[in-house]
Amino acid sequence: MLKNFPVAMFLMILIIFLPLKASSQTAGVSNEECFGCHEDKSLSRKSATGEEILLFVEGKEFNRSVHKNVRCIYCHDDLKDIKDFPHKESLKKVECKTCHEKEFASFAQSVHGREFIKGDRNVPGCATCHGKHYILCADDPECSTSPAKQIKTCTKCHEDQRIVKKYNLPGIEFIKSYEKSIHGRAITEKGLIVSAVCSDCHGAHEIKPADDPKSLKNKANIPKVCARCHDSVYSQYVESIHGKAILSGIKDSPVCTDCHGEHTIAASSEPSSKVAPKNIPETCSVCHSDVKLTEKYGIPGARYKTYLDSYHGMASKFGEVTVANCASCHGYHNILPSSDKNSLINKDNLPKTCGKCHPGATGKFAIGKIHVEAKKESSLGKYYVRQFYIWFISILIVCFVSYVALELYGYFRRKR
Amino acid sequence: MNNRKESFVIRFNLTFRLQHVLLFTSMIILSLTGFALMYHDTSWGEMLINLEGGFKMRGRIHRVFAVVLILTVTWHFFQVLFTEKFHREFLKFKPRLKDFKDLMMTMKYYLKLSNEKARFEKFNFIQKFQYWGVITGTFFMGATGIILWFKDFSMAVMPKWVMDVTLVVHGYEGTLAFLVLFLWHQYNAHLNPDVFPMDMTWINGRMLLKDLKERHPLEYEELMKETKIDSAQ
Numbered sequence: 298m299l300k301n302f303p304v305a306m307f308l309m310i311l312i313i314f315l316p317l318k319a320s321s322q323t324a325g326v327s328n329e330e331c332f333g334c335h336e337d338k339s340l341s342r343k344s345a346t347g348e349e350i351l352l353f354v355e356g357k358e359f360n361r362s363v364h365k366n367v368r369c370i371y372c373h374d375d376l377k378d379i380k381d382f383p384h385k386e387s388l389k390k391v392e393c394k395t396c397h398e399k400e401f402a403s404f405a406q407s408v409h410g411r412e413f414i415k416g417d418r419n420v421p422g423c424a425t426c427h428g429k430h431y432i433l434c435a436d437d438p439e440c441s442t443s444p445a446k447q448i449k450t451c452t453k454c455h456e457d458q459r460i461v462k463k464y465n466l467p468g469i470e471f472i473k474s475y476e477k478s479i480h481g482r483a484i485t486e487k488g489l490i491v492s493a494v495c496s497d498c499h500g501a502h503e504i505k506p507a508d509d510p511k512s513l514k515n516k517a518n519i520p521k522v523c524a525r526c527h528d529s530v531y532s533q534y535v536e537s538i539h540g541k542a543i544l545s546g547i548k549d550s551p552v553c554t555d556c557h558g559e560h561t562i563a564a565s566s567e568p569s570s571k572v573a574p575k576n577i578p579e580t581c582s583v584c585h586s587d588v589k590l591t592e593k594y595g596i597p598g599a600r601y602k603t604y605l606d607s608y609h610g611m612a613s614k615f616g617e618v619t620v621a622n623c624a625s626c627h628g629y630h631n632i633l634p635s636s637d638k639n640s641l642i643n644k645d646n647l648p649k650t651c652g653k654c655h656p657g658a659t660g661k662f663a664i665g666k667i668h669v670e671a672k673k674e675s676s677l678g679k680y681y682v683r684q685f686y687i688w689f690i691s692i693l694i695v696c697f698v699s700y701v702a703l704e705l706y707g708y709f710r711r712k713r
Numbered sequence: 714m715n716n717r718k719e720s721f722v723i724r725f726n727l728t729f730r731l732q733h734v735l736l737f738t739s740m741i742i743l744s745l746t747g748f749a750l751m752y753h754d755t756s757w758g759e760m761l762i763n764l765e766g767g768f769k770m771r772g773r774i775h776r777v778f779a780v781v782l783i784l785t786v787t788w789h790f791f792q793v794l795f796t797e798k799f800h801r802e803f804l805k806f807k808p809r810l811k812d813f814k815d816l817m818m819t820m821k822y823y824l825k826l827s828n829e830k831a832r833f834e835k836f837n838f839i840q841k842f843q844y845w846g847v848i849t850g851t852f853f854m855g856a857t858g859i860i861l862w863f864k865d866f867s868m869a870v871m872p873k874w875v876m877d878v879t880l881v882v883h884g885y886e887g888t889l890a891f892l893v894l895f896l897w898h899q900y901n902a903h904l905n906p907d908v909f910p911m912d913m914t915w916i917n918g919r920m921l922l923k924d925l926k927e928r929h930p931l932e933y934e935e936l937m938k939e940t941k942i943d944s945a946q
Contacts, residue, residue, distance in 0.1 A: 657868060664874065
């Protein structure tokens with residue numbers, strides 16, 4: 298028996314596959330037969346609403362598509378056994394899920410899929426994004442879902458005033474701002490197809506609203522999404538105070554997009570970037586000057602004001618870029634609290650951190666606060682000197698004014 | 714306006730007049746550039762910074778005129794310390810108990826509590842106060858300004874809180890100087906009914922003998938004594 302095993306196997310395989318092969322070869326009409334009629338450009342039918350629907354399918358284009366080896370009657374399966382031509386006019390809708398089961402399952406859970414299944418035809422189904430007869434492989438630059446073409450495919454609806462309004466979608470300006478972002482420009486100007494396009498951040502079939510915990514746009518998932526490309530940044534971020542907080546479920550902590558923006562992401566060298574040196578103080582202060590947040594987490598507040606009062610802050614406000622901003626001292630992806638010995642603003646590391654710009658800054662220099670408010674509790678010296686001057690100047694002014702008043706009084710009284 | 718034939722004394726010689734011009738030009742520019750920074754968060758502060766050619770240029774202008782001021786004061790000091798003629802003049806600025814008595818007397822006189830007017834020497838208590846005010850002010854401003862200017866050196870030798878205090882002192886001392894000069898000195902040199910609209914002494918250095926007799930009687934008497942001696946010889 299065992300001696301004959303290979304032979305038996307061979308026979309079994311033959312038995313399984315032969316009929317399949319034979320049937321695909323023989324049963325039903327071949328694609329060429331279909332094109333025989335459908336390559337006629339004038340072929341059309343009237344829909345139920347009276348619109349004219351072209352029934353033209355170009356064989357040459359179809360044979361370039363990813364489905365070139367799939368027979369027409371596989372998708373149009375109600376024509377499988379048809380023998381008489383021309384066949385009936387209205388056919389069943391093509392069901393992609395017959396083959397693409399996994400994709401359909403994920404689509405069915407998505408914002409698009411849920412509405413599509415309910416029958417809303419303003420919402421994209423498979424063909425809206427992928428096309429019908431001429432679907433190309435996503436690697437093909439001509440494919441409607443390829444990085445270069447995808448933006449157009451999505452904006453077909455997302456930049457359509459009527460649809461945006463009807464479904465209360467994010468504004469067109471916001472969507473469009475992507476084109477000017479570093480990701481958008483990498484694609485359109487430099488042809489870098491590895492850059493992030495819509496589906497890289499939002500997902501493709503599985504697009505979900507941001508409040509869904511499974512959504513790629515959900516705050517907890519954003520760092521991971523960006524990490525798909527920016528992995529080394531992610532490894533720094535998760536070690537930082539912000540990253541650790543997010544990992545432990547503190548949703549108030551910033552993720553990538555809170556500092557970098559989403560559609561508007563720009564290189565720090567762009568003046569418009571949220572992380573451009575000039576704009577960093579404002580970006581950080583969204584949280585660090587927020588009374589509610591600073592009190593909730595017991596972190597020092599008024600950071601923006603005290604920064605702006607410093608020479609660094611003033612110079613930055615007036616457009617100097619060779620001046621320290623938040624990130625120059627605190628770091629950016631690797632921000633740590635001063636109590637951490639790896640923190641750039643740890644007392645032991647301050648001479649080095651300040652020394653980046655001020656060679657010769659010593660450990661002695663680091664005695665004293667950096668963000669100084671002239672408050673009694675935080676900066677005694679500054680507080681008393683200021684109080685002294687305020688009193689001294691006030692008293693002096695009172696003396697001057699009274700002396701002048703007295704002199705004028707005397708002068709005019711004696712004159713009379 | 715005044716009769717040119719009237720006799721006068723030169724009270725404010727050419728070098729001092731020149732120093733006075735350098736002093737007030739540099740101080741006006743230092744105030745404008747300094748307050749621009751101190752009040753950078755107000756609209757007029759911002760406007761001043763922009764007028765001064767931006768943030769960097771503002772700083773450059775401030776430092777250039779700080780040097781002008783420091784050099785002027787140094788020049789003045791060398792002069793009053795090392796030349797006999799000016800040293801004698803300088804000694805007349807020495808504060809005395811008489812200055813306080815003069816102040817009291819003047820107030821009584823204005824209040825009509827007494828009819829006796831204080832009799833001043835070459836410099837009265839107001840002028841002495843102003844002179845020493847400018848000297849101490851310039852010293853403080855110069856010292857704190859240099860600490861802030863050479864920040865990298867300062868950072869190496871002193872803690873940051875000292876620099877913070879230095880900055881506060883520089884700002885308020887500047888405010889003080891500004892107020893003294895622009896309220897008090899402007900009043901005395903322009904608005905005071907005796908000199909209105911302007912005491913011309915800062916331009917021509919002169920004071921009419923009749924004014925001298927009235928405002929600085931002790932100096933006048935001294936002068937008369939000297940001239941008598943001179944004419945007797």
